[in-house]
Amino acid sequence: MNNVNRPVVAIVGRPNVGKSTLFNKFAGKRISIVEDTPGVTRDRIFAEVEWLTKYFTLIDTGGIDPDTEDIILSQMRDQAVLAMDMAHVILFIVDGKAGLTAADREVAQMLRRTKKPVILVVNKIDSKSQFDNVYDFYELGLGNPFAVSGANSMGLGDLLDEIVENFPEGLDTEYDEDIIRVAITGKPNVGKSSILNNMLGEERVIVSPIAGTTRDAVDTYLEKNGQKFLLIDTAGLRRKSKIYEKVEKYSVIRAMSAVDRADVVLIVIDAEEGPTEQDTKVAGIAHDEGKACIFVVNKWDLLEKDNKTMQSYKADIRNKFPFMMYAPMLFVSALTNQRMNKILDEVVFVASEHSKRISTSALNDVIGEAVMLNQPPSDKGKRLKIYYGTQTDIKPPKFTLFINDKELTHFSYTRYLENKFRENFGFEGTSIRVEYKQKSNRK
DSSP states (O other): OTTBOOOEEEEEEOTTSSHHHHHHHHHGGGGGOOOOOTTOOOOOOEEEEEETTEEEEEEEOOOOOOSSHHHHHHHHHHHHHHHHHHOSEEEEEEETTTOOOHHHHHHHHHHHHSSSOEEEEEEOOOSGGGGGGGGGGGGGOSSSOEEOBTTTTBSHHHHHHHHHHTSOTTTTOBOOTTEEEEEEEOSTTSSHHHHHHHHHTTTOOEEOOOTTOOTTOOEEEEEETTEEEEEEEGGGOOOSOTHHHHOHHHHHHHHHHHHHHOSEEEEEEETTTOOOHHHHHHHHHHHHTTOEEEEEEEOGGGSOOOTTHHHHHHHHHHHHOGGGTTOOEEEOBTTTTBTTHHHHHHHHHHHHHHTOOOOHHHHHHHHHHHHHHSOOOEETTEEOOEEEEEEEETTTTEEEEEESOGGGOOHHHHHHHHHHHHHHHOOTTSOOEEEEEEOSSOO
């Protein structure tokens, strides 16, 4: 369902009301899948959820580390502003055991003013005897509260029904297969808007906000040389608020929504400032989600250069993003138009690599050659045998290798095979995935 524009549901609430428990319950198994990717560490603050053939992106705006009541309240306000800004549906979680608090009242007042659907969820109602606790929360004026127990999974089905009932129409429509969806990400002031405007130039055919997308963000259709693009502009997400400057994580959440919908992610870096921690986080999300990626170093005209500057800069990016050695780099200036014409060409190229399919015979020729050059690992006299391999998916390309014993696999040999696949088949701009399946008997 990656080819779908999904609704966004945000969770808001005080610390210790059970936001994370509900988040994990809704996210299900997906949340427990953590890739062992060198150089990528990030909080799992979002997940894809499916309910009754509906898909949505769930965001946990929590992660508050409270010191005082004042800080709790101010951070709850920040959460509420974030949720109002980017979510289609807001879940306001309160604690049925602790009862109604002043912070709950204040945030409810903010949420009442928004035009977004707000669902009041009274958590920790673990038995029927506690149900009377729910009535106090009618005072918040947010309609009928939903009594649930995240810990015991009680009432979650009704809550999910209510969530999907409140989605805007037309949001989960599928995009055409021939459109390449491009997210333009990066810190404020790196020139994302300039890059977007430069891409559009006089080639602009249709400019239309897509129904239901996050407020202040405009998706733009572009057709060039017969290829259709959907440009997802995170530069449009510019709410004039210090919240996003103050808490870096919020900026990452906003970028995540764009990355989630994209085929190709442009990671725009300011040439003078260089890569930042936020760039690493967004790149990590794009890598984990299997997106095609291109580093775009903007404002290259402002740097004093010699004949080694570009090579040195490339080495610095490779050092800071060791998990994305596959991503090409472009050094551009939106101001002077330097190399700007190369961006869409590179997007088309990496998108084709991202969806490339390799025939089973060609793949097995490469596997056979790789095994001859470098024997698979062995343990206690038993050696890993690779019977055959086949490509099982695209976007990103995924390969399944049928072997004798999973216990004999080792990440270093998997990396060796990945490198051999790249040497022979390219796959520039995209991660590739290798998984093993054990066959008990070779026929």
